[in-house]
Amino acid sequence: MTARAVGDRWRLARMVAGHAMRRLGRALTGPLRAFRPGARRGAAERLVIAPQDLRTSDPTIASDIYAGYFAFAGKVVTPGGRSPFQAMPPTPAWAQALMGFGWLRHLRAADSALARANARALVDDWIAYCSRPRVGPAWQPAVVARRLISWLSQSPLILEGADRAFYRRFMRSLARQASVLARDYGGEARAQDRLLCAIALVEVALCTGASGPSARRAARLLSAELDAQILPDGGHVCRNPQALLDILLDLLPLRQAYASQGVEPPRALLNAIDRILPALRLFRHGDGSLALFNGMGATSHDALATVLAYSHARAAALENAPHSGYQRLRGEATVVVMDTGAPPPRAESGDAHAGCLSFEFSDGAHPVVVNCGAPAPGNEDWRQAARATAAHSTLALADTSSCRFVAADGIGALLGTPVLAGPERVAVQREAGGADGRGVAVLASHDGYVAAFGVVHQRRVEVDGDGGAVRGEDRLIVSHSGRARRAPSDYAIRFHLHPSVRVVRAAGGRSAFLRLPGGAGWTFSAGGLPLAVEESVYFATAEGPRACEQIVVAADFRETPEIAWSFERADEPPRAPAGEPEPPLI
Incomplete structure (x- = not known):
């Protein structure tokens, strides 16, 4: 048995013991409560x-x-x-x-x-x-x-x-x-x-006009939970964008209820709302949808529009969210949202995904590169597949996820399916970037593959100031030479495309041309490496899963430890080298 397997069993045993102790504690303190x-x-x-x-x-x-x-x-x-x-x-x-x-x-x-x-x-x-x-x-x-x-x-x-x-x-x-x-x-x-x-509990007190100890205790409880759960940058501790929307749908009416009663709301309530709104805008693409990270599924556009209008706030979108682990890069109409955080605490990770360093990219009102997102409740097999690293626009090593989850059957029926192990250290650096020097770049790395493969995944993503290009570089850095020598070395970088994007391989299979619904075009290339266009699934729709496509660049890290890639605006597909046939645009 490997050291990693022993560690996983030890973590699982601790989780089961902790669950049992909490239940025992609840049973023993029931009469006192x-x-x-x-x-x-x-x-x-x-x-x-x-x-x-x-x-x-x-x-x-x-x-x-x-x-x-x-x-x-x-x-x-x-x-x-x-x-x-x-x-x-x-x-x-x-x-x-x-x-x-x-x-x-x-x-x-x-x-x-x-x-x-x-x-x-x-x-x-x-x-x-x-x-x-x-x-x-x-x-x-x-x-x-x-x-x-x-x-x-x-x-x-x-x-x-x-x-x-x-x-x-x-x-x-x-x-x-x-x-x-x-x-x-x-x-x-x-x-x-x-x-x-x-x-x-606070709403019951306000709606019934209560003002005694129970009302004051409910207000203190609300303040304590908000302080513990809403991070300094406005994100929620579970790292799911949907949580922010759901919480605002309850907090905004509560703030109004306080005003209706002429009672001053807790400072924690007002501060939480003020922090959440810019954080929610961080995830928002040009079409109004929220980026698909850590359990986010189909966006309720009407609920999101209501929250943003009801808030009477016009704060700009947050760009750097170091506490909740996200970055937003923008150049004119081009928006990139990137996951640069470790998994949430184990108790809050039941919906978390293995998508560290994945990103989404949109051009105006048109999503281009996406993650697969979370399916609607009711299909556990799809849900587990959507949590895997391969369902995200990032690098997967040996078809392995950067996080390991408690299985849905067996102990999972008792504990749920939290993250068992995953990246522990995610380093992030934000800097100026882009070919024109007016853009922005993010350099990040995670250690989710060190235990099994002895390598660190590092990714740099930059957006030009005019939004004309999104460039990136993925690198696998050996941190434990013994494990790296013994481990499989094949990896794939995946770029899942929104179902509305039409894609065709071009230039002899060494680039791809993407056509958006509005007529705009983008060319993808990976430093001359061959690429594949494969089937994918997009879960984040109200109608259910939809077929889409993904661009896949595969390599061996012992031979090719780093790959540079780019998306650049283009009116038509690049030409194939002389003597090679041009694939038709479909």
């Missing part, structure tokens, strides 16, 4: 405000719900006349979406007496069938938090026309759920879920 401040609160008599819901709604979904079609997380259930809360959930994700009540916003968008009656009946069903705390999706702290936020924000829909008896049941259920959440929120392993719990 019942006496936490706020864990026993009486029902408030009324709601004084209803926070705004910024998530997009669709009234046609209200018709489906009324007809008995409950479609969540890629699965559809038709209860057949029974309550959906009595149906057997097809997946945990479906159950969590149902029990979270985020779909109430679609009923509110229908704006009809029928939709209001349907919403009230479904809420009453939940109170009747699920109101007793028990093990299961309905009472997972993050699901309780989402349900509380949904009920509060949609309370005008639920309560309009309600009788006094329903109103009292509704308020008692809110109080009970808030008490359970105040007791159990610490059981959530994911930082983002704990933050959601804190947001929900």
